[in-house]
Amino acid sequence: MMDDAIKPTRKPPRKVTPAYLQRAAMAYLERYASSAENLRRVLKRKVDKRCRLRGEEPAEFYEAIDEVVEKSLRSGLVDDTRYAEARVATLRRRGGSARAIRAKLSLKGIDRATIATALEGEEGDEEQAARALARRRKLGPYRPGERAPYRDKDLAALARAGFSFDIARRIVDGEREDNAG
Template structure:
């Protein structure tokens, strides 16, 4: 059994160090950084019988400092994450949901989605190739798995027509388009 954790009272210096340490490892949005620090303060306050509300102003100051110094950039994060997920074959709908969950503000999300020039069919083909659906599957099992592959593509956020075109397409047709 792991040893019991010993918490120290949250100070601006400790929280700033925690924020920098987190941002060294992960790209983050302003809202996500606030959530991470909030959790850290909450755990310490629970262990030390303190009120987490007393540290709200301190959290605001630290997050603002991180934004001001450029360690946190919501637009840069959204653009980077969108491009990364698109290369992996994610649908626009799924990417939008993930960015919303990370706390990207709606106006930045709209900007990033409007700047997208990639094709949904290309992303669907990449997704199918990665998951070995449709034309990328074992030819002996392709017909048997058609319905399941279509359902998986739709759950991944692709519309039915795009999913059908990929699942019923052939490898040469799809790889020439991507």
């Protein structure tokens, strides 16, 4: 029987180095598309955790994080404009409103001008996005059975998703479009 007082102690993680930060950034970017600010946050969390386990002060490594992010930007691995355009296209297909997309991209650290530029080409797609959401969530004309008793709930669901009342009303009161995609 093993005594509780004799527990093997874990070795502290290795010291944070610029090479470690570069490897961590590359590993993250291999798996996920990212904005510069989001990559900065990811690396900061890694540094904070590692420094907490080592009993070190993380602030001294923040400059190295900035250097890794700048290097990623210069090499083209991170491009906020390209990231924003790709996210807008994906979120539109899934039924995202312009308002919801702005909020999500802002959370990822994309500036307002870049978001506006990415949404610019997509403005005419607000109604298509609302229809995609209605189809996915079975709202309005996509609701099986009688839809009249659920009209207000369906309008509210589209409004919470960030669509204007006019667009929500057109979708909920409109006819089903099965060929739209």
